[in-house]
Amino acid sequence: xxxxxxxxxLPSGDGVPADARQEPxxxxxxxxxxxxxxGGLLLAVIIAITVIGPFFTLDPVLLNPIxxxxxxxxxxxxxxxxxxxxxxxxxxxGSRISLVVGLAVSIFAVSIGLAVGLVSGYVRVxxxxxxxxxxxxMAIPGILLAxxxxxxxxxxxxxxxxxxxxxxxxxxxxxxxxxxxxxxxEPYVEAAIAAGTRLPLILVRHVLPNTIAxxxxxxxxxxxxxxxxxxxLGFLGAGIPPEIPSWGNIMAEGRTYFQISPWIIFYPGVALxxxxxxxxxxxxxxxxxLDPRIARKM
Amino acid sequence: xxxxxxxxxxxxxxxxxxxxxxRPFAIEGVSFSVGRGExxxxxxxxxxxxxxxxxxxxxxxSRKELKPVEGEILLEGENLLTKSEAELxxxxxxxxxxxxxxxxxxxxxVMKVGDQIxxxxxxxxxxxGAQRAARVLEVMRDVNLPEPEQxxxxxxxxxxxxxxxxxxxxxxxxxxxxxxxxxxxxxALDVTTQAQILDLIKDIQNRHGTGVMFxxxxxxxxxxxxxxxxxxxxxxxxxxGAADDVLSKPEHxxxxxxxxxxxxxxxxxRAPVRDAEVALEVHRLDKTYESGGWFRTGRTVKAAQQVExxxxxxxxxxxxxxxxxxxxxVARCIVRLVDPTAGEVRIxxxxxxxxxxxxxxxxxxxxxxxxxDPYRSLNPRRTVGQAIVEGPMNFGLSHTDALARAAELxxxxxxxxxxxxxxxxxxxxxxxxxxxxxxxxxxxPKVLIADxxxxxxxxxxxxxxxxxLDDVRKRFDLxxxxxTHDLRVAAQICDRIMVMEHxxxxxxGATQQVYAExxxxxxxxxxxxxxxxxxxxxxx
Numbered sequence: 001x002x003x004x005x006x007x008x009x010l011p012s013g014d015g016v017p018a019d020a021r022q023e024p025x026x027x028x029x030x031x032x033x034x035x036x037x038x039g040g041l042l043l044a045v046i047i048a049i050t051v052i053g054p055f056f057t058l059d060p061v062l063l064n065p066i067x068x069x070x071x072x073x074x075x076x077x078x079x080x081x082x083x084x085x086x087x088x089x090x091x092x093x094g095s096r097i098s099l100v101v102g103l104a105v106s107i108f109a110v111s112i113g114l115a116v117g118l119v120s121g122y123v124r125v126x127x128x129x130x131x132x133x134x135x136x137x138m139a140i141p142g143i144l145l146a147x148x149x150x151x152x153x154x155x156x157x158x159x160x161x162x163x164x165x166x167x168x169x170x171x172x173x174x175x176x177x178x179x180x181x182x183x184x185x186e187p188y189v190e191a192a193i194a195a196g197t198r199l200p201l202i203l204v205r206h207v208l209p210n211t212i213a214x215x216x217x218x219x220x221x222x223x224x225x226x227x228x229x230x231x232x233l234g235f236l237g238a239g240i241p242p243e244i245p246s247w248g249n250i251m252a253e254g255r256t257y258f259q260i261s262p263w264i265i266f267y268p269g270v271a272l273x274x275x276x277x278x279x280x281x282x283x284x285x286x287x288x289x290l291d292p293r294i295a296r297k298m
Numbered sequence: 299x300x301x302x303x304x305x306x307x308x309x310x311x312x313x314x315x316x317x318x319x320x321r322p323f324a325i326e327g328v329s330f331s332v333g334r335g336e337x338x339x340x341x342x343x344x345x346x347x348x349x350x351x352x353x354x355x356x357x358x359x360s361r362k363e364l365k366p367v368e369g370e371i372l373l374e375g376e377n378l379l380t381k382s383e384a385e386l387x388x389x390x391x392x393x394x395x396x397x398x399x400x401x402x403x404x405x406x407x408v409m410k411v412g413d414q415i416x417x418x419x420x421x422x423x424x425x426x427g428a429q430r431a432a433r434v435l436e437v438m439r440d441v442n443l444p445e446p447e448q449x450x451x452x453x454x455x456x457x458x459x460x461x462x463x464x465x466x467x468x469x470x471x472x473x474x475x476x477x478x479x480x481x482x483x484x485x486a487l488d489v490t491t492q493a494q495i496l497d498l499i500k501d502i503q504n505r506h507g508t509g510v511m512f513x514x515x516x517x518x519x520x521x522x523x524x525x526x527x528x529x530x531x532x533x534x535x536x537x538x539g540a541a542d543d544v545l546s547k548p549e550h551x552x553x554x555x556x557x558x559x560x561x562x563x564x565x566x567x568r569a570p571v572r573d574a575e576v577a578l579e580v581h582r583l584d585k586t587y588e589s590g591g592w593f594r595t596g597r598t599v600k601a602a603q604q605v606e607x608x609x610x611x612x613x614x615x616x617x618x619x620x621x622x623x624x625x626x627x628v629a630r631c632i633v634r635l636v637d638p639t640a641g642e643v644r645i646x647x648x649x650x651x652x653x654x655x656x657x658x659x660x661x662x663x664x665x666x667x668x669x670x671d672p673y674r675s676l677n678p679r680r681t682v683g684q685a686i687v688e689g690p691m692n693f694g695l696s697h698t699d700a701l702a703r704a705a706e707l708x709x710x711x712x713x714x715x716x717x718x719x720x721x722x723x724x725x726x727x728x729x730x731x732x733x734x735x736x737x738x739x740x741x742x743p744k745v746l747i748a749d750x751x752x753x754x755x756x757x758x759x760x761x762x763x764x765x766x767l768d769d770v771r772k773r774f775d776l777x778x779x780x781x782t783h784d785l786r787v788a789a790q791i792c793d794r795i796m797v798m799e800h801x802x803x804x805x806x807g808a809t810q811q812v813y814a815e816x817x818x819x820x821x822x823x824x825x826x827x828x829x830x831x832x833x834x835x836x837x838x
Binding site: 186188191192193194195197198205206 | 677679689741
């Protein structure tokens with residue numbers, strides 16, 4: 001017999017697998033995706049403007065009745081509104097509300113959804129109950145819930161965040177639960193049980209990491225939709241109090257003057273659209289990169 | 299021009315691998331043909347390029363990464379490599395179909411199996427709903443599925459492996475294609491099911507004149523089914539010819555090695571284990587699964603009934619049986635991954651069957667399990683070292699001590715301790731299985747359960763892992779419960795054999811005795827179903 005069986009035994013010393021390349025870092029994979037670069041850069045610029053911008057603009061609530069409804073140009077980059085306030089300053093300041101709402105809603109919705117989804121996916125007795133509650137939550141129309149909550153407890157940033165967050169939670173729970181249900185059957189989870197690993201550690205160590213990628217993607221979509229909902233609430237007059245400039249509020253106030261001075265609505269509208277576009281582009285890029293089928297190449 | 303009898307003709311096919319792979323071409327200059335009504339077996343170990351060949355024919359490879367750079371693939375005279383994606387989509391299903399090794403992953407887990415077969419008809423034909431439903435039942439009967447009227451409402455996970463593979467075959471045959479590509483369709487199945495599926499494929503090929511390209515690593519299967527054999531190694535065809543010639547007079551050294559690695563069906567002489575301490579005792583073990591919900595009547599499955607077994611230290615008890623015979627259920631009850639319905643599981647005298655999950659935890663270290671699938675048994679995100687130290691650290695060993703033990707065990711299983719810092723994807727299947735064995739041994743168990751632990755491995759690697767298991771059994775004086783569907787493997791490693799059928803133990807005895815004089819008809823059926831039983835293997 002002249003062919004030896006292929007050996008898969010590794011001797012010591014040089015006994016490293018043929019495929020011994022280090023795993024490329026997550027970051028280096030992410031920056032290869034054009035959507036992530038474009039969306040990420042755009043979002044970075046928006047965040048930079050939001051953080052630094054307010055220091056360089058006029059006071060967004062400063063009234064100047066003489067300079068009412070001025071065309072964009074000499075008296076202000078984006079013109080002025082019906083009380084003579086600088087639209088540019090208001091749009092820059094308004095971005096804070098949008099970003100804070102978007103970020104807060106996505107962080108809270110994902111954190112709560114993750115915890116509930118993990119437990120309900122793993123502890124089968126709770127599953128039926130939790131999922132029916134989630135079904136109930138999902139049946140509530142988001143904007144109506146927001147209006148109801150705000151009329152009960154007054155319009156504050158917190159109420160708006162909570163109101164937008166609640167209908168988003170079930171979506172996260174469902175996604176996490178689906179991942180957990182498939183991962184819990186994996187032999188490596190069973191091996192951990194057989195090795196005496198306690199349930200909380202199994203969840204954190206073996207199950208949770210599998211949910212991270214889909215969660216990041218979901219978070220970007222939640223963020224974008226929360227910013228839109230916040231603007232809608234503001235536009236309907238059911239959002240952040242009118243004295244605080246938010247994009248929705250600015251547009252609501254500009255609605256009456258839409259025929260004669262469209263810039264009051266146009267600029268916050270563009271700002272909202274660009275921000276949501278940036279977040280969604282980033283989310284698409286992340287989804288393409290983190291999708292399990294493609295991620296296998298990592 | 300093509301002769302009328304040829305369904306598939308592959309000529310000089312070369313497929314390139316992406317840059318950075320271990321070789322430039324996945325397959326190189328591969329030529330062979332499949333005639334109408336002919337079964338051609340493509341044999342080789344993993345990485346030989348046999349699946350790449352099949353997937354290239356089906357057009358399932360990403361053409362960017364696995365690019366056919368030379369040659370042609372003629373399906374009934376038409377070159378598939380020049381077809382557009384849309385044309386290929388139409389050809390798949392209608393003219394050529396494929397069945398896969400893992401029917402569980404090849405089927406959509408969230409769709410009822412009846413709907414999955416109907417989907418094929420919906421896409422490719424203009425049948426209406428009633429016609430489709432009738433055709434689905436017809437093809438399901440054609441592949442001998444029991445109670446198709448009920449079965450169409452099942453999800454893949456509710457079926458046995460053999461049933462799932464039949465569903466796959468039913469899907470493939472729904473449109474009566476001329477070419478059937480079977481990619482290791484029986485590898486995950488046990489002997490009697492395998493024999494039935496092989497019979498089914500032969501029968502279909504006879505009745506419908508289908509040309510079959512059958513990919514396998516198992517020379518037993520080749521002996522059973524092939525008209526012609528193509529042997530592949532590292533992307534090249536090293537030998538091809540009529541089945542009888544290749545099996546009886548292999549010319550290439552690699553073919554000879556493969557045929558020589560097939561375990562023999564004749565058990566070797568083994569000294570009986572006497573007077574050893576009893577490590578594991580199972581008495582009247584029952585496990586009943588009940589399905590159903592609030593609004594429908596449930597179905598009860600008695601997965602294990604009145605199972606009795608005893609394993610002494612230093613002894614290997616083989617548990618063989620069909621899919622769904624309850625052999626894995628028994629293992630999972632012993633490891634307490636599932637809760638037994640009734641009975642006793644005694645580990646070193648202590649009954650752990652009725653204990654709560656918290657109370658059973660101290661006993662977990664005494665019983666460890668190695669699973670079948672080396673690719674899913676290790677968490678891909680955690681290093682080998684983290685995987686091995688997890689168990690011992692759960693029981694209070696310090697990280698340093700656990701790591702030292704892990705390094706020592708890596709040597710025991712034939713791997714370099716440096717590899718502890720690597721991730722599972724950097725290892726081959728056989729190496730991963732060694733890691734799983736090391737992980738189990740790290741707990742210093744009294745009982746080691748190998749649940750189909752070598753079934754997913756290539757024959758040459760399988761032989762080495764079997765040797766390792768036998769070696770650690772001796773070295774650590776383990777009681778081993780060896781669960782397998784492969785009677786050849788069981789013959790080589792087990793001191794005693796226990797045969798299970800439908801959750802019942804039908805026969806138990808010394809290996810040699812069971813193989814020489816099977817007492818129960820089911821044991822005889824199992825032995826008769828072993829593929830290639832008439833060919834003497836393992837002599838090389």
